[in-house]
Amino acid sequence: MKTAGLLLAALLLTASPALSAPAKPEIVTRAQWGSKAEPIPDSRRQVPVWITIHHAGEAWSAGQDPADFIRRMQRYGQNRPRIEPPPRNTYWPDLPYHYLIAPDGRIFEGRPVEYEPESNTRYPLNGNIGVEMMGDFNKQRPSLAQLRSVVSLTAWLAHEHGIGLEHVRAHRDAAPTQTDCPGKDFYRYFADGAFKNWVRQALANAEPAIDPGPPLPDGPTAPIP
Numbered sequence: 547m548k549t550a551g552l553l554l555a556a557l558l559l560t561a562s563p564a565l566s567a568p569a570k571p572e573i574v575t576r577a578q579w580g581s582k583a584e585p586i587p588d589s590r591r592q593v594p595v596w597i598t599i600h601h602a603g604e605a606w607s608a609g610q611d612p613a614d615f616i617r618r619m620q621r622y623g624q625n626r627p628r629i630e631p632p633p634r635n636t637y638w639p640d641l642p643y644h645y646l647i648a649p650d651g652r653i654f655e656g657r658p659v660e661y662e663p664e665s666n667t668r669y670p671l672n673g674n675i676g677v678e679m680m681g682d683f684n685k686q687r688p689s690l691a692q693l694r695s696v697v698s699l700t701a702w703l704a705h706e707h708g709i710g711l712e713h714v715r716a717h718r719d720a721a722p723t724q725t726d727c728p729g730k731d732f733y734r735y736f737a738d739g740a741f742k743n744w745v746r747q748a749l750a751n752a753e754p755a756i757d758p759g760p761p762l763p764d765g766p767t768a769p770i771p
């Protein structure tokens with residue numbers, strides 16, 4: 547009996563590094579940035595099984611306020627039936643993404659993960675957590691702070707929802723031929739495996755060795771301001 551107890555304790559001690567959760571990154575809550583979400587119908591409820599990474603696809607300029615950017619995006623979604631021609635005139639009661647990452651690395655909470663996201667591309671939306679980075683990574687490079695935040699957020703979400711790294715993907719891999727999101731200077735880290743390696747390190751509670759590398763030969767050189 548005593549031996550069995552000791553053996554169990556030893557097993558638990560050996561297993562404990564893999565069991566400890568990656569730390570939850572600091573997140574600016576919906577209340578803090580002033581969300582005015584409208585109700586999302588129950589028909590849109592989901593259980594997350596994918597983490598899908600995006601960029602805004604809109605170049606970021608110096609002096610922009612991320613909270614203001616998000617509030618405008620939310621209002622835009624609610625106004626689409628009045629301002630967009632078909633097929634983009636669908637009503638978005640809340641932000642299309644679940645988390646949004648500013649150039650300074652701050653993570654903002656978007657649509658609750660219990661509801662599927664929105665998209666202008668066609669792929670099965672149910673089951674996706676959408677993580678968006680502000681900026682256009684065909685025209686500018688993500689900041690180191692943004693890379694650190696997208697890695698720690700992805701690791702935390704993957705652990706929290708029991709999502710394996712094989713279900714972490716770029717938007718363009720979810721909707722091939724329809725989009726090049728999240729832009730070539732972020733997609734490069736999917737193409738060479740670096741992004742998932744950094745997430746793997748964060749999942750193991752190690753400091754991810756994030757190295758953005760030099761600009762791509764045909765890619766943007768300007769860092770996001």
Ligand SMILES: [Zn+2]
Nearest residue numbers: 600601717727
């Ligand atoms: Zn996207």
